[in-house]
Amino acid sequence: MLYPRTRTWRRGLAACALLAAGIAGAAHKVQNTPVAWVNGQAIQRTTLVELLNLRNGSGDNTGRPLPPVTLEDRQRALDDIIQMELIAQKARDQGLTATPEAASELAYQRDQVLSQRLLRLLTQETVVDEAAVRERHAAIPTEHEVSVRHIVLADEAAARDTIVRLDAGASFADLARKRSIDKESRRQGGLLPTMKTTSFVPPFAAAAIAQAPGRHSAEPVHTEFGWHVIRVESRREIPPPSFEEARGWLGPQWVNEKVDEQVTAWRRAADVKVLQPLGDGPLADTSGVVATVDGRPIPRVMLEQLVKARNGIENPYDPVDPNQPARPLAGREATLEELVMTEVLAHQARERKLDENPSVLAEADLQEKTIAGRMYVRWLISQTRIGTDELKALYRSDVPVHDFKVSQIVVAEEAQATALIARLDQGARFPVLAREFSLDDGTKKQGGSMGWLLNNQMPTAVSAVVRPLKPGRHAAKPVRTEAGWVIVRLDAVRPTARRPGLDEATAWLYPKLMNDKVQVRLQQLRASADIQLVQ
Structure with missing residues (x-):
């Protein structure tokens, strides 16, 4: 029976879909006019x-003010869409879609x-019941914060013997040690540590x-x-917190529960028929319909693709080992329930004509470009060969015999990064600037320190800058990464405790080499394209 698993629907949807813009008005005026032409498209x-x-x-749906969109943001987004369109065109040309x-x-x-x-529209439409929220606030219990010692024993007899010793005047701390x-x-x-009793398991909390x-x-x-x-x-x-403080999370909690109730009602009303078995073994035949939702089909191939993704199978950057047996594919039943919930919600969305909304159509277009691009990259990878000599050469260059102790400052803009480098050149302390300006919470409190790293543990662009540095020096220019603009400093170098062998290093050298080759092909694709920007 599928229905008991439907509690996972929201988590599954959130993990698979892009965050999307709101229905009730975009942040920018939407006009269905071209901003660029890519090979005539x-x-x-x-x-x-x-x-x-x-x-x-x-x-x-947070109500927070949005940061302004800069010219650089717009240019970067347009550049990315052009690249997505180019790759999607190649995918269609190859018949991959x-x-x-x-x-x-x-x-x-x-x-x-x-x-x-x-789901977002339902959240926006649901009006908070003020009386219900006040009732929930009134039910919030008083919490307790305790400083407590304990002695943990393996059995009841030893615990009672310890109590007898304490009653006789023994030191609690000494017996604990x-x-x-x-x-x-x-x-x-x-x-x-001093903490709220809600942090303890219930029997311990009650006793405390x-x-x-x-x-x-x-x-x-x-x-x-x-x-x-x-x-x-x-x-x-x-x-308990005041009502004004608590309503900030009690209101959304109430709304989410009402949305859940509506979704659960739709799911209960859906007529789901499972037409094919759902075992965990490999499946050669992916044809046909695995289930229907109110008569609407769910193709078997859709289920199998999602199950493979859930099981981490067919990562195109991983080296293929033909000697490995086929892996079992666990989770078909739960994955089918996810597809059922997706179909139930999508049908309700179509009933509301959301599939005709320009913003929805635009996001779907982005999704389709992304998927087509991924298919083309997979095809490129299948056509690309990596030789042993190439792996050995990369091993010699990218698997050094040293570890690097590195610090970083991550900021959003290149201009800010350049200004911070100027301050470092004038004698400012790297840890001080990192604590004040870095956007990376994981290293900010440590003054930007990332600790000791192997070469392969750093992004390629960062590694290329770090390795030529002398200990105690920062890079003269910032490095652009996915996290932002990074200022790096090499704190120290030491001989590595264990240099991995070629076989072990292949696990990350192969994907890196493959990615480099694919990126060259994509750059060639961009260089030969007919791109016209519309002013």
Whole structure:
């Protein structure tokens, strides 16, 4: 039976679809006029506007003001769409989009766009019930924050013996260090970090709330971690947030529940018939219809493609080993339920004529270009050969015998990066600037330090800049990466503890070499294209 799995529908949809612009008005005026011609094919302004909206965060329903779109943003988006169109054209020329697999993937992604737009529209249409939200706020319980020690024992008898010793005047901290099986808290005399009781497992939390501060528990507490003897050092009540503070998350929570209720009702009403088996084994025949939703078919090929993606199969950049047996394909039933939910929501979206909305059509166009481009890249990869000599040469150049300790500052704009480099040249401290300006939360608190890295653990562009640097020096120019504009500094160099062999390194050298060759082909494609920009 499929229905009990429908709780996963929202997570599955969110993972597969692009974030899309809102239905109730785009952030930029949409005009269906060309902004460029690529080999005679028009790039419509709606498509450019849609990509700008996607990248700018339009339609996320947060109500936050959107950052202004710069000329650089527009030029970068248009350049990306032109490249997408070029690759999609080559895919069509090769007949790659005419296969059943291509047709099913394109149809699936169109339905994903419709489904996500419908969910957003339902969220926008649902009016918050103020009385219901106030009722929820009134039900928020008072929380407790405690500082607590515990001694964890393997069995009840040992826990009761520990309580007897404590009753006789033994030091709780000393017994914790000697007897507790919790290695982390044992070193601190059983002391745990001060935290809310909701962070503990329920039996422990209940005992921590009931126990008087300064006293140990008279009875041991049993949890999945063992038998606990608890001593509460201090405890304070944390009152619920004010209504004005809580409504910021209670309101959206109520709306999401109402949307879930509507979606669940649609799913319950759907007549789903499974027509083919759903085992976990490899499947040679992907023809036919695997299921119907109110008579509308779900092709078997669509299910199999999604199942392969869920199982991480057929990554085109991975070296193919013909000696490896076919892998089992787990999760067909759950994946079919995801397709059923997508079809249910897409049908409701079509009933509302969302498939005629210019913004929806533009996003679907972007999706189709992306998919066609991926098909062409797969085809390029299948036509590209990598020799052993090429791998060995790359191994010698890209797998050095040293580790690099590197720091970074990530900013959004090249001009800001250049200005920060000028400050570094004048003697500013790298860690200070990193803590103040870097957008990378993972390294910002550490003054930009990324720690010790192998060459292959850095983006190619960063690695190329880092390796010639002398320890203690920063790069003279910023590096453009997916994360933004990066200023790098080489902090130190040391001999690597273990240089991986060629066989091990092939796992990342092969994809890198393949990607480099594919990028050369794509650059050649761009150089030979007839591109005309419309002012």
